[in-house]
Amino acid sequence: MINLPATFKISLRALRTNKMRSALTMLGIIIGVSAVITMLAVGTGASNKISEQISSMGSNLLIVFPGSITAGGLRMGSGSQSTLTSDDAMAIMRECSAVVEEAVPTLNGAAQIVFGNQNWSTSVYGTTPGMLFVRDWQLADGRIFNDQEVKNAAKVAVLGQTVVTNLFGEMNPSGQVIRIKKVPFTVIGVLSEKGQSMMGQDQDDVIYIPLATAQRKIFGTGAVPNMVRSITVKARSAADLKPAERQITELLKQRHRIGPHQEGDFTVRNLTQMMMVAEQSTQVMTLLLGAIASVSMLVGGIGIMNIMLVSVTERTKEIGIRMAVGAKSWDIRLQFIIEALTLSLIGGLTGILLGLIAAYAVSVFAGWPTVVSPLSVIFAFGFSGLIGIFFGFYPAYKASLLNPIDALRYE
């Protein structure tokens, strides 16, 4: 084996001799590495955002909607039937407690809110205190209504951040009286900020009030006194989602007197699963982007091989001289491999730098969230090194096979 520092010095000298050529050869690797880093940063950013949204929605969620009604041959769509009641929610809690941690009934609708001379239209959710737990939501200030207040249909409200900003500005809303559809409510709490949902909805544009209050004083329930628009169910774990879905379906069919083979008058949606699928698809997308970018690194590697082959031919005489003074096959091989490695690693480092800049630029100018993971940097750097060794090997091997006397005589 050969002296590594000396070999490295020889490689650098050889690369410096052909500055332009070395730079152009590196360009392939530079573009490849920076593309890999940028693409992985964009992909990781997207999938991180989705994960964030999933956890902001609350984990292990199922949502039960009432089924559609058919009026004069027209099917009115999901949720149009008023078959779901808060009793159903209580029954789910009672009967499926092995797999269900919490079931929260909700009656929601849009309403105009007035405070002083300000007004705002938002979604008003009549629900139970369990809602905050189900959605993993914290209060920024004050408290949530208790079971007593739900039972008594108390006129108290908990506001989302967007509502607070639009009605109160900088003012502290606690204890203030707002009007929802002209009914006065006392603000008892403010929710912490949650941000956008996966569908781009502002989750903070919301008011929570006791379910009974919504049913009796704001939206009305028509013929069914306990009607709700949905029941949000939190399963005990991700593994319990499937059994919970099955048990709830069975229970509600039974309660609604629907035969086992008939279609139910309700729908159970596995929200978390849907989100997970979305998350997985972004991950696949990230991998795909990375793979495509890796192809450009490969192309860069072929460029290195090309130049190394030219270099071996050009320096045949030098190889001959080295062999004459006693360079062994591996000495020659190592020299050219190190040269290729130096090219690819300098290219790799430059590419990483460029990739970081590009990822930053994408997040600033395109507004996409980008996350450069250290792993992607290590991967790109390692991969460029591997490419250098891999594509440097053949030219190096070719050089080492030269016959000393033929190499010496080469002009």
Next chain:
Amino acid sequence: MAASGETRSREGYSTNMALIETEDLSRIYNLGGNSVRALDGVSINIRQGEFVAIMGPSGSGKSTFMNIIGCLDQATGGRYLLDNIEVEKMDRDAVARVRNEKIGFVFQGFNLLSRTSALENIELPLLYRNVPAAERKGLALSALKAMGLEGWENHHPNQLSGGQQQRVAIARALVNNAPLILADEPTGNLDTKTSTEIMEVFVKLNREKSITIVLVTHEHDIAAYSGRIIRFLDGRILSDEPVKAK
């Protein structure tokens, strides 16, 4: 014959011992279906400490002979022993080691690495022998000084005169303490005055360090520096006789 401290002890070599021994050596080239006999049954003994000049017209096989005894090329027939080692049976890397340890080359075209300083050129054989950097530098520097090139160590070959370049090449050949120097028309690219200087260097090395020198030339006054002249013709030895003392 004062061996300096750095010079490897040569007690092992008796002056009667053959350093180069060939037996019926032949080399056949295949050029487009025609086989050309460049060497045709050459048997020679060169003893340790000899100064041999090889002469002959172009195509006489003298260069082929030099390449084979220099382990740069392989014979197609016959036997070659270098310092009692049968080189023909060795693999590439073992032969490379033999070149590194036993042989110093001096070529007509100098064959120095361009864009590489004189000192680094001299260091080259040591590099392939894994001598540590500091020691390498020291040995190369003393070889360079021995050739009277002090102050030129950082010059690149293209900044040196022909004579200086050839001195660098000789220093490179000496730095590993090889017992044999093979010089292929070392004065072919030099003027008469410089040629004389270079030849005097060879004579001195042969006399003072008892380094065996085999030199290819076609100039009689260059061959006259040697102690024995072997003439080649058509791949065979035409004559082999000692040079009469001047």
